[in-house]
Structure formats: structure tokens, C-alpha cells
Amino acid sequence: MEALLTSIVLVAIAEIGDKTQLLSFVLAARLRKPWPIIGGILAATLANHALAGWVGSLIAGWVPPTTLAWIVGFSFIGFGLWALHPDSLNDSPRLHQAGAFVTAFAAFFVAEMGDKTQFATVALAARFDSLALVVVGTTIGMMLANV
Numbered sequence: 001m002e003a004l005l006t007s008i009v010l011v012a013i014a015e016i017g018d019k020t021q022l023l024s025f026v027l028a029a030r031l032r033k034p035w036p037i038i039g040g041i042l043a044a045t046l047a048n049h050a051l052a053g054w055v056g057s058l059i060a061g062w063v064p065p066t067t068l069a070w071i072v073g074f075s076f077i078g079f080g081l082w083a084l085h086p087d088s089l090n091d092s093p094r095l096h097q098a099g100a101f102v103t104a105f106a107a108f109f110v111a112e113m114g115d116k117t118q119f120a121t122v123a124l125a126a127r128f129d130s131l132a133l134v135v136v137g138t139t140i141g142m143m144l145a146n147v
Contacts (some may be wrong), residue, residue, distance in 0.1 A: 003128035007137025008144070010124065015145035018078050021109045024146040027107065033100035040104025040147055045142045046135065048112040049121045052133045056125025058146060068126060075123040 008023050015021055027037050060068060098106070111135065124134045 002135040003124070003130045003131075004137040006128070006136050007121075007124050010120055011138045011141030012144045013141075014120055015142055018115065018145070019118065020108060020115065020117075020142075021108055021146050023111055027100070027104050031100045033104065035115050036100035037104045038143075040101040040106075041066070041108050041146055042139070042143060043101075044105045044108035044112065045139045048118060049135050049138045049142075050108050052118045052121035053125035053131045053138075055128075056122040056134070058133050059122065060126040063126075069127075071123075102145045 016105065022040060024037070028034065031037060063071065121138045122135065125131055128134055
């Protein structure tokens with residue numbers, strides 16, 4: 001349960017002012033189809049965070065527990081500092097005629113690559129032993145902040 005709650009809170013806070021939060025506003029304003037957009041965001045977040053969580057689980061298997069504790073601790077401090085600096089959406093994505101779900105999925109999946117919430121998911125999965133709870137928690141945190 002600690003993995004789930006920590007994942008929700010950390011990602012929801014990290015997502016405030018993030019480019020994907022701004023992206024959700026742009027998609028909602030331009031496409032005006034809330035349910036397909038929400039579905040696309042949910043599917044992209046699950047896919048992206050499952051991949052990130054899997055990487056975190058692999059790292060946890062390779063790094064000694066004491067070293068991992070230090071890495072995760074410093075990572076969380078870094079995420080906290082990173083969360084204080086809001087992202088900007090520099091280039092508005094081109095919204096093609098692929099439909100709201102596909103557009104939201106593709107835009108969110110790509111926007112999350114290398115994002116602070118993706119790195120947070122890697123660190124959380126390395127810290128906690130429950131990949132599923134971390135992925136569900138980070139996804140809930142993303143949805144709370146973006147929908």
C-alpha cells in the first residue's frame with residue numbers, strides 16, 4: 001500500500017505545471033472530445049509507466065540495496081527540486097486527423113519520454129517491490145493532475 005500511495009502523491013505533485021498537463025489542456029481545447037482524450041491519456045500513461053517501472057525493477061536487481069537506497073534518496077530530492085520548476089509547452093503538437101484517442105495517446109506517450117514523472121516511476125519501481133502498485137499509483141497520479 002505504501003508503494004501505491006507514495007507513487008500517487010509523488011507523481012501528482014511532480015506533474016503540476018508539467019508539459020503534459022499543458023498538453024491535456026491543448027488537446028481538450030482543440031479536439032473537444034473528452035472521453036477519447038482521457039482514454040488516450042490513460043493508455044499512454046499506462047504503457048509509458050509500465051515500461052519505466054520495468055526498467056526500475058531491472059535496476060533494482062543489478063544495484064546493491066545500500067547503493068540503491070542512496071540513489072533513490074537523491075533521486076527523490078532531485079524530483080522535488082525539479083517539480084519546483086514548471087515546464088512549458090514550447091511547440092504545440094500538430095494535431096492530425098487520426099482521431100482524439102490516437103492523437104492523445106501518441107502525444108502523451110512521446111511527451112512522457114524522458115520526463116520527470118517517467119524518471120520518478122523508474123526510481124519508485126527500483127525502491128518498491130511491487131511493480132504493479134507503482135505503475136497503478138503513478139498512473140493515478142498522472143490522471144489526477146491531467147484530467
